[in-house]
Amino acid sequence: MPQLVNGVWEKGDIAASEIKGGAFHREPTRFRDWITPDGAPDENGRPTLPASAGRYHLYVSYLCPWASRTLIVRALKGLEGVIGMSAAEPVLGEDGWVYGEEQDGGPRVGRFRHHYSLYTASDPTYTGKVSVPVLWDREEGRIVNNESADIIRILNSAFDGLTGNRLDLYPKPLRPEIDRWNELVYTTVNNGVYRCGFAKSQASYDEAFEALFATLDRLEERLSASRYLAGEHLTEADWRLFVTLVRFDAAYHGAFKCNLRRIEDYPNLSAYLRELYQWPGIRDTVKIDDIKAGYYTNPAINPTLIVPKGPALDFDRPHDRDRLPGKGIWQRA
Amino acid sequence: MPQLVNGVWEKGDIAASEIKGGAFHREPTRFRDWITPDGAPDENGRPTLPASAGRYHLYVSYLCPWASRTLIVRALKGLEGVIGMSAAEPVLGEDGWVYGEEQDGGPRVGRFRHHYSLYTASDPTYTGKVSVPVLWDREEGRIVNNESADIIRILNSAFDGLTGNRLDLYPKPLRPEIDRWNELVYTTVNNGVYRCGFAKSQASYDEAFEALFATLDRLEERLSASRYLAGEHLTEADWRLFVTLVRFDAAYHGAFKCNLRRIEDYPNLSAYLRELYQWPGIRDTVKIDDIKAGYYTNPAINPTLIVPKGPALDFDRPHDRDRLPGKGIWQRA
Numbered sequence: 223m224p225q226l227v228n229g230v231w232e233k234g235d236i237a238a239s240e241i242k243g244g245a246f247h248r249e250p251t252r253f254r255d256w257i258t259p260d261g262a263p264d265e266n267g268r269p270t271l272p273a274s275a276g277r278y279h280l281y282v283s284y285l286c287p288w289a290s291r292t293l294i295v296r297a298l299k300g301l302e303g304v305i306g307m308s309a310a311e312p313v314l315g316e317d318g319w320v321y322g323e324e325q326d327g328g329p330r331v332g333r334f335r336h337h338y339s340l341y342t343a344s345d346p347t348y349t350g351k352v353s354v355p356v357l358w359d360r361e362e363g364r365i366v367n368n369e370s371a372d373i374i375r376i377l378n379s380a381f382d383g384l385t386g387n388r389l390d391l392y393p394k395p396l397r398p399e400i401d402r403w404n405e406l407v408y409t410t411v412n413n414g415v416y417r418c419g420f421a422k423s424q425a426s427y428d429e430a431f432e433a434l435f436a437t438l439d440r441l442e443e444r445l446s447a448s449r450y451l452a453g454e455h456l457t458e459a460d461w462r463l464f465v466t467l468v469r470f471d472a473a474y475h476g477a478f479k480c481n482l483r484r485i486e487d488y489p490n491l492s493a494y495l496r497e498l499y500q501w502p503g504i505r506d507t508v509k510i511d512d513i514k515a516g517y518y519t520n521p522a523i524n525p526t527l528i529v530p531k532g533p534a535l536d537f538d539r540p541h542d543r544d545r546l547p548g549k550g551i552w553q554r555a
Numbered sequence: 556m557p558q559l560v561n562g563v564w565e566k567g568d569i570a571a572s573e574i575k576g577g578a579f580h581r582e583p584t585r586f587r588d589w590i591t592p593d594g595a596p597d598e599n600g601r602p603t604l605p606a607s608a609g610r611y612h613l614y615v616s617y618l619c620p621w622a623s624r625t626l627i628v629r630a631l632k633g634l635e636g637v638i639g640m641s642a643a644e645p646v647l648g649e650d651g652w653v654y655g656e657e658q659d660g661g662p663r664v665g666r667f668r669h670h671y672s673l674y675t676a677s678d679p680t681y682t683g684k685v686s687v688p689v690l691w692d693r694e695e696g697r698i699v700n701n702e703s704a705d706i707i708r709i710l711n712s713a714f715d716g717l718t719g720n721r722l723d724l725y726p727k728p729l730r731p732e733i734d735r736w737n738e739l740v741y742t743t744v745n746n747g748v749y750r751c752g753f754a755k756s757q758a759s760y761d762e763a764f765e766a767l768f769a770t771l772d773r774l775e776e777r778l779s780a781s782r783y784l785a786g787e788h789l790t791e792a793d794w795r796l797f798v799t800l801v802r803f804d805a806a807y808h809g810a811f812k813c814n815l816r817r818i819e820d821y822p823n824l825s826a827y828l829r830e831l832y833q834w835p836g837i838r839d840t841v842k843i844d845d846i847k848a849g850y851y852t853n854p855a856i857n858p859t860l861i862v863p864k865g866p867a868l869d870f871d872r873p874h875d876r877d878r879l880p881g882k883g884i885w886q887r888a
Contacts (some may be wrong), residue, residue: 477815483865
C-alpha cells in the first residue's frame, strides 16, 4: 500500500505492507484520543477533548466499510449539524485517498487535497498506513482518532448534551453480548472479506473463506430467531455487520472471491440487511456505485480496471422482520 | 495470446492479439476439412475424408466450452469407441495447452506434449491462434478441423454407419430455427461472455454485458413455454447454449464480470440447464474444478491466481421440465 514513511508519501503496491506469509494482516490504527462531554480525564486518568459543535470533522470514503460505520452513527445520533463530513473520491490511486475539491482542515492546517496531509499535520514523521475514517480536530489541527470502532463510541456518547439525542448503540447491559458478536464479526466477516480478497496464497484464502462462510451460516441461524444480533435491541454490533453485508453481493462476492453464496441467498441475513438499509437515515450512507468503483479499480486484483455492471440489487423490498419481536435502538434513561 | 508465428511459438499476453479498440474479437479458425461416411466429395465438390474407426482423435480441454461441445456430441452419438480423446491440462500457461502425459499423434507425428505441435505438424509455417478442440487425423498426421461448430456436425453425421446411432442433432426440418438460435447465442452468449471478460475498455464491456443479459432474458422467456430452443426436440442449439450455461455461475459470473444475474436466478433457464446436465452421458463432460482453475489462472484478469472456492452448485436437483412437452433427440428415419 502506498503509505507515509517518516512523513514522506511512498507509492507502492497496495496492501503489500500488510501481507505476511501470503495472508493479509490489517495494520493497527495509531491515533486513539477520545472526546467526552466535558473534556474531563477518562476513568483511567487519560486526558480527553471536550464535545463542541463545529470543532470536529469526519473524513471518510463511501467505499470504505470502516468509514461507513461512522457515517451511520453520525446519522443515527443526529450529528450532521454538529460534526462536518468530507468524502474522498472512491478510487484509491497512487496518491491514496484524494478529495475532489480542496478541503478546509481548519485554521492550523488550511486547505488540502490529499488525505495523507491530515496524517503529516498530526505527526510530521508519521510512518504507516493512511486510512479513512479520520475524526479530525479543526481547532488543534490534528487527528483525534482514526479507529472506527472508537469513533462510533465517541459519537454514541459525547455529544448528547449538544443534540438531545438519547439513543444508545452500546448500552451497558448488552455490552458482553455486543462484544462477543463484534469479535466474531470483525475477525471473520468485516476483516474476513479482506483476508479473502487480498490473500496472496491459496491456503490463506481458503482459510479466510471457510471462516467467513462458517460465520455467515451462524449469523443466519441467529437471525432466524432473533431480530438483531444482541437480541431485541438494534446495537452497534448490527451496524458493524451491516457495512460489510451491504457491500457483499456488489463487491466482495466478485472482487474478493467471497462467492460460496451471496447474502441474497440467506433468507434471514438478507431480510435483516434490508431492514437495516431501510432504517431512517441509512440509505444515504450507502453508495453502491462508489463501492463498486472503489473495489474494482484496484489493479492488484483487477488489472483491467473494468467495473462490473451487476449485480441487480434491491434493498427496498419488504423485509418481513416484524415477525420477530424488536424494540429498536435503546433509549438512555 | 501466446501463438504460433511462422510455425514458431511466441509467448505473450493472453488474448492481446484478439483485442481491437478495447474489444475482444475472436480469431477465425483455419482448418475446415470435412469427414463423410464414404469420403466422397461434398455437394460443392470439395474433397472429404472417409469415416473410419480409430483414425480420428479429439484433442480437447475440459475448461473450454468450444471443446466441450464436441465431447458432448461424441457422447450422445456413442462415438467413444470410434474416436479417441485426449484432454489438455486446464491451466493455460505460457506454453499454451499442454498435455499432462505425452500424447500419441499417430505414425506421422509420433509423441508430443504441446498442443501447438498439432498445428506445426499440419502446417510448418502456421501463424495464428492455437486452440482446442482439434479433430485430428492420426493417419495423415494433420488437423482435419479445429472449428467446433463443424466438428459437432461431422460427429453428428459421418459415423452412423460404424455405430448404428441414428440420433440427429441437426435435423433438416429444424435447421432454420436452429440456425437462428445459434446465431444469437454464439454472438451474445458463447462469445459474449468472452467479450465481457476480455474487454479492455469499459465501453466494450458494457456493450457486451447488455447484449448478453438481453439474450438471457429472451432465452428465459422462450424456455418458459418451450422445452428446448428449437421446440420439442433437443438439438445442437441446446448443447451449444449448455456449454456456456454450465460454466456461467462458476466462472463467467465472477472471472468475466457477467454478474447482473446468475443462471440460478432464472427459473426456466436454470431448470433447463439441469435437465441437460442430467441427460445421460453429459455430466462426465463437465468438470467444474477444471473450469474454475482454467479461467481463474489467467493473470490478465486474475493476477493473484487464487481460485475461488465457491459457488455452491447443485445441477442434480429436480428440473421439472417434464411440465412442457418434449420428444428428446430427433431420430433419423
